[in-house]
Amino acid sequence: MENKTIRITVAGPRGKMGAETLQMISETPHFELVAAIDNKNDGLVISDINGLPDLNAPIYTDIEQCFSNVGTDVLIDFTHPEAGKAHFEAALAYGVRPVIGTSGFTNDDVKGFRSRIEEKGSGGIIAPNFAIGAVLLMKFSQFASKYLPDIEIIEQHHDQKKDAPSGTAVKTAELIQEVRQMKQQGHPDEQETIQGARGAEMNGIRIHSVRLPGLVAHQEVIFGGEGELLTLRHDSMNRKSFMTGVRYAVDTVMTIDTLVYGLENILD
Template identity: 65%
Template sequence: MTRIVIAGPRGNMGKEAVTMVTETEEFELAAVIDRKYDGMSMRDVDDLPNLDVPVFTDAGECFEKIKPDVLIDLTNPQTGKVHMKQALLNGVRPVIGTTGFTEEDVAELSSLAEEKELGAIIAPNFAIGAILMMKFSQMAARYMPDAEIIEQHHDRKLDAPSGTAVKTAQLISEVRQEKQQGHPKEEETLPGARGAEFDGMRIHSVRLPGLVAHQEVLFGGEGQTLKIRHDSMNRRSFMPGVKLACEAAMKLNVLVYGLEHIIE
């Protein structure tokens, strides 16, 4: 039985994670971390399920008292970074689903995970289909190196471009030479019209109510185009990936950045 703590149980993603853990036979929801309701039980909080599970506001105290195996954090970059470091220092394997980690952050946390010999996973996207979309895009870029990325998310998302878009661009860059796309003399008559630039590629971010998480990678070649698209219709779509990450973290002793590294 894998004992799990979830940070942010009242958030949209956190609620889905609570459901996933409680419905998984080999998982046990040991506690939750919330910015309110310290010392209470989940069943005593209106926004939480009727479960006899303790609520903590301090992650360190939670880890010391509960001694879980895994932390699931689907909150925000600032909180996720703090919780991940606290988890590793307390012998807990973190599964983090927020973006915004810098290369320096990942390097520091990787060193800590190796020092503690603990598995840890940071995933910009937990949707299995999105991971396949990134892998397929990397395959396509070997033969069609001209590409642009359009990512679409709900209008409450704070970062742009999305972590998935950046990760996709990084994977494509690994297999193609950097090249400046578009006409060499092109000029933006409105700043930002061509999107953000990454190694000569362009990334476009759309933010609208009604969207969840969507990404399309467009490839252009001589007389042809190729589109690789993934759509998450709801947040439950991320839960199989979260479950997979929890299982993988228990078998690892290093930090893995990106779910694509644990999908064959």
Template identity: 60%
Template sequence: MTRIVVAGPRGKMGYEAVQLCIKEQDLTLVAVVDSKHDGMRLSDFPEFSDVDVPIYTEMDRCFSEQNVDVLVDLTTPAFGKKHMEIAFLHGVRPVVGTTGFSDQDISDLTRLAEEKQLGAIIAPNFAIGAILMMKFSQLAARYMPDVEIIEQHHDQKLDAPSGTALKTAQLIAQERQPKHQGHEQEVEERAGARGADYEGMRIHSVRLPGRVAHQEVLFGGEGQTLSIKHDSLNRKSFMPGVKLAIDQVLKLETLVYGLENLID
């Protein structure tokens, strides 16, 4: 039985993670960490009436008082790194769905994980279909190096481009040389019209109510185009990936950035 703490249970992803822990027979939720309601029980809230676990506002105290194997952190970029560092200090393996980590953050956290010989996973996207989209795009880039990325999310998302779009661009960049796309003399009549530039690739971010998580990778070639697209229609789509990450993090002694590294 794997003992889980969920950080951010009142968010939409956090709610689904709590339900995952209730549904899966090999997982048990021992506590949650929230920004408020310290000392209350999660069952005090109508949507969690059957989930009787304590709520903590201090992660350090939570880990000191509870026996925890894995932290599932679905909070915000401002807290993700701090929570991982606290988890390592207590021998807890973090699975983090928060994006916005810098390259230096990843390097620092990898060093901590290896010092403690603890597994850790940061996943810009938990949807298995999205991971396959990224891997397919990386393969396509070997043969069609002209590419742009369009990602769409709900209007409450904090970071742009999304972690998935940046991870996709990084994987594609491993297969193509940096190159300027478009006319050599093209001019943006409005700044940002061509999107963010990553080694010559353009990344376009859309933020609208009603969206969940969507990405299309467009490749162009002589007389042809290729579109690789993934849509998450609700947040349940992320839970198989969360379960995969929980199972795999117990076998690791370093940090893995991206679920694509866990899928052959």
């Protein structure tokens, strides 16, 4: 049986993730790009923008005007936290199901949006990382932490990323926290002779952020035990690596009636 066509609006079409998402939509038979939300280029179409796919979907600067004029099933958002939250609000108001790849949503944000989305009988997904391998790394790390509770996370991203640590690193630490008791690592009298040398701390776990040109998205989770080390690592070489997860999230969000935070919660 053929999949029903899913009408999609993309917020942030000129960003690297947004542009890759447009290409993915154009290559997916049951996806249709119906509009894009941009902070400029109002009234143009996607094909008018250099470097974007040859698609005739209109561009809006006003998301409410977009949703009023164009029937949309799913909003895919790769913008920034402030815009992402505003776009989430608009999606709620117009009955559009959001798939958000923007980090910066707090646990309180997620709880509040989940309550409201369930009241409307709708669904939504917020995911810090859409790479299937990165999500598996989170799940494997959670399992390993039961047996090797001394842990440090090193995440590496391109130098244009604005938030640190990454949403993936924070989500990894949160998953570990669910099964690992609080443990203060290192020497009890440890002192940083240069502030920040030991990285950020979350529930006793140290998180280190690296920002360099040439990187895309990479994470190591290192576990230390008596006489042994275990290192789990994931590398995204390009942004196409995220598209399998984005496609899966769009298909899944049409079938749920709650807000899911983290792609690991919808993987079989």
